Amino acid sequence: MECKMMIVIAFAIICCGNFGMFAEASGPYAYQYRALFTVAGSVDGDVTSRQADITNSISLILDEFVAAGSGFNYTLANSTLEKLTNGSSSELVVNLDFNYITHNQTDFTNIMAGFSIVTPINASTVTGSDFDECANNCDDCSENANCVNTLGSFNCICKDAFVDQSTSGTNGTICNQPYTIVCTTEGGTLTAVNSYFENMGISMTALTFGTCTGTVGATTTVFSGSCGAEITENSTHVHQSWNLTNVNASASFTIGQYVTYQVTCSMPSSANVTFKFNSTQEDVTPDVENILVALAQSVDFSVNLFTDDTFSTNSALNGRPLRTTDDLFMRFESPLKTAPNVMIACQGLSGSPASNPSLSVSIIENGCLARSTSTNAGILAGTSLPNNGESTSVTVKSRPFFFRDSPDTALRASLSLCLRTGGATNNCAISCSKRRRSVVEVRVKRSNEVTSGSVDFSYSRDPNDAACNKDCGEGACVTDAVLNEFCVCPDLSYVDSTGRCFDPANVGPIEPPPQTQQTIDITVVYILVALAILIVLLAVVLAVIIYRRRFATKSLLM
Structure with missing residues (x-):
């Protein structure tokens, strides 16, 4: 059977119709419309012998649509029975060749879906459905193309790895x-x-x-x-x-x-x-x-949270609350496909109470663990950032931390894509050694060959979390590997001798050192030192004078 154009005709079981919801005519159109009819009971004969009955039945159906007053009209050049499959029910594939029709394929399908009729095909009811050309191998697509079924037709689309060299109007039939x-x-x-x-x-x-x-x-x-x-x-x-x-x-x-x-x-x-x-x-x-990456273009990144480094489905956080004794693994990736020489680096990571983003704790700065005094003793003890900038994804391990009166911690990660330009040295890798902590730089031929973006996410505290109840003031409590409790203070916070944190924007129990008294004390020290030096100088001068007088007296006596 040769198959070129197909469309759905759908019927209910009894003769009824509702045309009030049909779209108004927007044509005229001309197209071929192939339908699959399922007839209750068997249909005797073959394609040739039943051609006239099928043509007559289709005309009766279409005339019912015209008589219903929906604005529908048509001129049918030909209706061809292309396939007849006999059995307890019979399937008929019919190609309708309209040289004039008032409605497009979608609207005509909707009209058919709201109507049913008993036809003289075998005095039985007829139902219709979409004939899927692709599923029934009724297409002429190349073996290197994908067949896509549509209302009234099908499309052949060459697969990604092939070029379409078909003649005009036959797309996807020749894919090389x-x-x-x-x-x-x-x-x-x-x-x-x-x-x-x-x-x-x-x-x-x-x-x-x-x-x-x-x-x-x-x-x-x-x-x-x-x-x-x-x-x-x-x-x-x-x-x-x-x-x-x-x-x-x-x-x-x-x-x-x-x-x-x-x-x-x-x-x-x-x-x-x-x-x-x-x-x-x-x-x-x-x-x-x-690859979808352009120079200086902002890139979206994704983050997936896990409780261990297997990164399995079972360890995925999926919104579960955390305890301060848990390990948290944050895997950052780009949802876009990238070339294999495009590396991802985490440039920064910070956390804050969800209710007050201004109280921000820096965890990663310039691609390395933050070195601020307020965070170094606490959260950094359980934080690691291996192989930053050396792969197409980057993972940060850390301990969860939570702020006072805030059950949720909001985090923001700043990330970048770096183009690895080859050679023995990975120009995208970030060094965080004590001798040389490199700022995130992309040493490529052109400095603008780097793209950056950020991702925001959060996690919640388990209501049953009994660990880490140290009073940290405006800061957050974290535990290390042996469950020692530390305070993590927001950037630029005041910290007292117990480790409690105080927001400089608020009036707290910790006041800045008395600068005036300190200045006076330093001035007094300077004055005392100067007086001591002056006394020493005077003593030296006096000693010299006494020595010279004794020497002169001795000379006169001689």
Whole structure:
């Protein structure tokens, strides 16, 4: 059976109708509309013998729609019975060829769904349903295309790794690899179809075939040579392999997509001929993913919380409350697909009571654990940030902490994407050693090749959490690995000798040191020191005078 256009016709079991909800005519239109009819009972005969009855029945149904006064009208050029399957109930596939109809396919489907009729097909009721062309293999899509069922038709869409080279009006019927290759014993000549890559926002000048760049033409780009092929061989064949890709060590962030095709030429070991072939699915391992990252573009990040480092479904927090003795693992990722040389770094992490974001505790600063006095003794004891900037995700381990009178702690993480430019040294890795704590810098060819964003999240305290009840004032109580209790103070807080925290914006029991008295005390010290120095100088001068007088008297006596 040849299948070109299909549409649903749906019926109820009795002859009734409600046209009040149907859309007004917006046509005229002309289209083919294929329907699947299910008839109660068997239908004798075959497609040829029952053609006239089916045509007559369809006309009766359509005339009922016209008579109902819904504004519907039509001219049917032809109705063709394309398939008849006999059994206890019979399925009829009928193609309706309208050269004039007042309603579009969606509205016509809705009209059919609200109507039913007994027809002379076999004096039985008829029901209808959507005929899925794709599920019934009634399409002419390429094997390298996806079939998408629609009202009245179906669409063929070439798969991501293939280029549509169909003629006009037949999209998805011819889907080929986006290149061809001529293999030789000295390498290969690969011809890439420009439109395929350019439609994804990929510049042809960004593509490389192994180590080769291409010669860009009007419709194709040609790569030729040995191009640094990876060569393997066995007793019978020699294999040459390359990557056709726009991801390379010196690439910048890409707007659009990235692709990587593994291309292989296999030839008998004794071959000295040149041959051409179109790569098949088995010859190529395509990798086509969205990168969706632009220079200086804000990026959304996601965070998933876990209670251990297995990162399993069972350890996922999923809104469960936490105790101060728990471990908390925060895994940050970008929900967008990124190229494998794009690393994620956590630049900052801070927490505050959900009710007062101004009381902020810094946990990570400049990609490293915060070094402020107020936090160093407490939360940092259970915090770690391994391999920051060295992977496509980053994990922070910490202990939960909660503020006074606030059961929820709100956190904000600042993150960035960094382009790893290759080489033995990872330019995206962040060093936090005592000798050299690096600020988060992306040492790439252009300093703007970094994108950043943030993610906000929170967690709640378990009502049964009995640990960590130290009075921390405006701060939060945390425990270390052996359950010692510490106070974590917000940035710029005052801290007393017991570790309690006080917001400088509020009037608290801790007052700033008496600066005036301190200044007076220091002045007195300076004066006393000066007097002491003056006394010493006077003593020296007096000693010199006395010595000189004695020396002069002795000289006169002689």
